Amino acid sequence: MPLIATYDAFRFIFSWYDIDNAIVSKIMNPMISAKEVIEEITAHFNQVSAKLGYTIHPPEDLVNQMGYGLLRQDMHEKSLAFFKMNVENYPNHSNVYDSLGDYYAAVDEKEKAIKAYEKALITGGGNSYSKEKLDNLKTD
Numbered sequence: 001m002p003l004i005a006t007y008d009a010f011r012f013i014f015s016w017y018d019i020d021n022a023i024v025s026k027i028m029n030p031m032i033s034a035k036e037v038i039e040e041i042t043a044h045f046n047q048v049s050a051k052l053g054y055t056i057h058p059p060e061d062l063v064n065q066m067g068y069g070l071l072r073q074d075m076h077e078k079s080l081a082f083f084k085m086n087v088e089n090y091p092n093h094s095n096v097y098d099s100l101g102d103y104y105a106a107v108d109e110k111e112k113a114i115k116a117y118e119k120a121l122i123t124g125g126g127n128s129y130s131k132e133k134l135d136n137l138k139t140d
Helices: 004-013 020-029 034-052 060-072 076-089 094-107 110-122 126-140
Strands: none
Touching: 020 034, 020 060, 034 076, 034 110, 060 076, 060 094, 094 110, 094 126, 110 126
């Protein structure tokens, strides 16, 4: 069986896994609160977890993409909610703190950005890009 047929079969069988367009529309709707959006995403992944029989959190990279996209759209409340969701779901991943630091740096909350970058450096082995951002903030 060709690989593409297997891929299509899995997409069909697990069609309930992905976030649907209705949720994405709500995310981008400025009239819908961050709390409502986070509750909807949490409910979706609770349903996914129930079907699979173990806990599934929203994927870190997906939540990060949403957070950065909302930040670019000046939807700061929602953006912060997504970055905080990632910190809650993946507390041992350096990148979630780095992304939170990027949020705080973008909204001119320098002290919070510094704390987030420092946390990124000591979490999960750290990373070099947080160090560079931290150094830049401290020299400004």
